[in-house]
Amino acid sequence: MEKLYNKLVRDKIPDIILSNNEKPITRILNDEEYKEALERKLNEEYNEVLKSSGKERVEELADMLEVIKYLAKLENATLDDVINISNNKSLKRGAFDNKIFLEKVISNKEEV
Numbered sequence: 001m002e003k004l005y006n007k008l009v010r011d012k013i014p015d016i017i018l019s020n021n022e023k024p025i026t027r028i029l030n031d032e033e034y035k036e037a038l039e040r041k042l043n044e045e046y047n048e049v050l051k052s053s054g055k056e057r058v059e060e061l062a063d064m065l066e067v068i069k070y071l072a073k074l075e076n077a078t079l080d081d082v083i084n085i086s087n088n089k090s091l092k093r094g095a096f097d098n099k100i101f102l103e104k105v106i107s108n109k110e111e112v
Contacts, residue, residue, distance in 0.1 A: 042064065049064060
């Protein structure tokens, strides 16, 4: 019996599959394929975050963070760089502590 996955997996997954007396069929991606696979993985993890709650959601958020770490690495940045930028944005523009939902903006400026 075969089950198709066609997705990026963590480095130890093939060994785990082997330990279950199954045979993983893998290949190494080129740089462009890797970038695209990470982007698809981020979307997959995002959807899993939306479907989960509690401890499971925290686990899914951790998975999402792992993907973000490697997407940052493709941009010659680290997770710490991403976090520092996030912290700076919070200082300049605020965070989401106050649960503010912007419905619309009414401008007093004349349209030209």
